[in-house]
């Protein structure tokens with residue numbers, strides 16, 4: 445099974461780096477996205493801890509994968525994200541505050557106005573349900589003979605589900621322009637990978653689907669972008685589907701409703717921090733002369749201001765009326781639900797007719 449890594453945990457590079465690694469401006473943009481995503485993540489957790497946000501799934505430690513995906517896709521491609529793929533969504537034009545709105549249970553968090561995010565899917569919380577949906581999207585692309593590719597994202601836990609196997613089976617049988625990106629963060633809530641599959645790797649599940657599969661160091665943003673871009677280009681050129689397993693680690697609890705200290709050892713988490721994607725990438729950028737303390741200071745201030753503005757925009761958003769819960773279910777609401785909607789509307793925001 446092929447495994448790609450350019451940057452080790454210290455940020456020392458090896459192997460022949462891809463062409464994009466010569467574009468300093470692009471490299472810095474990738475770093476900015478990773479740092480901004482981590483700051484937004486921290487702000488989201490603190491909003492939840494202070495009762496100002498619903499349950500939130502942190503992407504701490506997985507910033508390189510979303511960033512790599514965002515930069516590997518072309519605008520015309522379609523991102524079908526799992527939760528924790530925030531960086532990819534931000535790169536595609538989803539405003540930071542939309543993620544906060546989403547986890548506050550507000551449908552408007554999924555209303556993406558800007559291109560190219562406008563034609564992407566919202567992030568998916570149910571496990572693996574988005575993967576067969578991605579097959580439908582890729583099938584439509586092929587029917588229309590469009591030169592576009594679907595990036596279907598899921599986690600390690602999703603690969604244990606029937607939805608996943610059905611999707612990889614269809615993908616190759618119909619030779620669809622799709623890339624499956626599996627973020628293996630080692631845990632499906634409290635279930636470690638070793639207890640959910642006997643397979644040595646998740647990438648080898650590609651063999652069952654009859655497509656190429658490979659592993660990449662998901663904490664190495666250069667390697668992950670390179671491997672994804674190659675798989676996406678192959679799909680675009682008619683080379684069919686493939687599967688990329690990005691190896692990473694979930695540094696936070698599963699969600700803010702979880703306490704991972706109850707089921708995993710602290711030394712495992714500490715060891716994972718040593719492989720932090722941001723730390724290694726920054727070290728490499730500095731060694732290349734693309735980054736320094738002044739740039740870091742400026743970014744810290746810019747990103748903090750951006751995240752704060754997003755938090756303020758989110759907190760300042762007037763709440764949707766209660767009957768809005770009916771409004772994104774159907775193109776045309778069935779009669780029984782129309783009646784319910786009217787009852788809820790008549791009762792008002794406090795539910796008591798006032």
Ligand SMILES: [Mg+2]
Nearest residue numbers: 599600631632
């Ligand atoms: Mg997982």
